[in-house]
Amino acid sequence: MKRGAIDSFFKPSTPKKPKYEVSTSTSNHPSYPFPIPHLPPSIAEQLGFAPAEEGQTINDQRDLDLIYYQPYIPSSIAPDLFDFLRKELFFQRVVYNIKRGDITTTIHTPRFTTVFGVDSTSLFTSPTPDGDGVATLVDAQTNKPIERTRYKCTPRPLPQCLDTLRKLTQGTTGETFNFCLVNYYADGNDSISYHSDDERFLGANPAIASFSLGARRDFLMKHKPVVAPTPKDREGEEFKVVKLGLGSGDMVLMRGATQANWLHSVPKRKGEAAGRGRINVTFRRALVREGTENYYRYNVGDGGVFRWDEGEGRMVDWKGGRE
Numbered sequence: 675m676k677r678g679a680i681d682s683f684f685k686p687s688t689p690k691k692p693k694y695e696v697s698t699s700t701s702n703h704p705s706y707p708f709p710i711p712h713l714p715p716s717i718a719e720q721l722g723f724a725p726a727e728e729g730q731t732i733n734d735q736r737d738l739d740l741i742y743y744q745p746y747i748p749s750s751i752a753p754d755l756f757d758f759l760r761k762e763l764f765f766q767r768v769v770y771n772i773k774r775g776d777i778t779t780t781i782h783t784p785r786f787t788t789v790f791g792v793d794s795t796s797l798f799t800s801p802t803p804d805g806d807g808v809a810t811l812v813d814a815q816t817n818k819p820i821e822r823t824r825y826k827c828t829p830r831p832l833p834q835c836l837d838t839l840r841k842l843t844q845g846t847t848g849e850t851f852n853f854c855l856v857n858y859y860a861d862g863n864d865s866i867s868y869h870s871d872d873e874r875f876l877g878a879n880p881a882i883a884s885f886s887l888g889a890r891r892d893f894l895m896k897h898k899p900v901v902a903p904t905p906k907d908r909e910g911e912e913f914k915v916v917k918l919g920l921g922s923g924d925m926v927l928m929r930g931a932t933q934a935n936w937l938h939s940v941p942k943r944k945g946e947a948a949g950r951g952r953i954n955v956t957f958r959r960a961l962v963r964e965g966t967e968n969y970y971r972y973n974v975g976d977g978g979v980f981r982w983d984e985g986e987g988r989m990v991d992w993k994g995g996r997e
């Protein structure tokens with residue numbers, strides 16, 4: 675008997691992770707660099723059991739209104755959903771300039787991003803059920819194709835895989851979403867700094883559903899500085915930093931007064947999970963065109979497309995199929 679055979683006889687066999695079966699149907703659109711396969715049937719089927727756990731309300735500090743699903747995506751499919759999205763979506767690494775007075779600063783977004791969706795003034799017609807049809811952008815009121823000048827950017831419809839998750843999330847939360855932003859944090863050096871998603875184009879008290887897949891990362895929240903106390907502010911009130919160690923499959927719904935009053939971030943980190951990737955998927959609702967322009971500007975930009983390379987184990991410049 676060969677040595678390896680004895681080893682494998684005595685070692686408890688680690689079951690090979692069943693790889694999902696790739697769907698042959700795809701979502702296509704002229705704005706996509708390449709087609710995106712539909713959700714693998716095994717993932718789609720198990721999503722029927724989501725949310726895997728009931729949401730826990732976190733509202734023990736002023737203006738904080740969260741529902742934390744730990745997890746939302748069943749643990750049986752979270753690893754496959756992570757692999758699928760990382761492999762099948764296209765990403766950008768956006769660089770942009772900000773001007774403050776005479777000074778221009780170049781910002782290198784410290785993560786990969788991608789975005790799909792359009793604000794509520796427009797909508798994409800549904801493609802045919804077999805997925806072969808191509809969605810066209812129409813006016814939400816008249817249902818007529820939009821004028822070419824409505825957007826400077828090129829809005830992209832949600833692919834079936836993300837639209838399935840969007841509908842599920844709408845059903846669970848009772849909220850409506852028309853945008854999907856995806857972040858890929860390649861390792862512990864990728865991050866998002868403290869900010870709030872309080873843009874006017876989201877309207878008052880926006881609800882944002884935020885999913886985590888892959889490596890566990892800390893999600894920190896802190897109250898915005900109270901500059902001019904109003905009657906509802908309490909003298910000397912102190913806020914605690916909220917720290918959620920978001921694991922694969924978790925979902926945080928941020929709603930109510932949260933965005934207006936709290937900042938959130940995913941800081942850089944060193945150590946154990948720092949070398950592994952993490953995907954964040956957020957669903958939001960933009961009400962007006964500025965939202966669409968803003969989201970495409972900061973999540974697509976004008977640089978190249980990246981795609982996951984399984985052999986290299988990293989995102990690589992994607993040049994296929996372009997003339």
Ligand SMILES: O=C(O)CCC(=O)C(=O)O
Nearest residue numbers: 857866871893940954956
């Ligand atoms: O990655 C996360 O969990 C947060 C992402 C986020 O805050 C954003 O995209 O606005």
Ligand SMILES: [Fe+2]
Nearest residue numbers: 869870871938
């Ligand atoms: Fe955010």
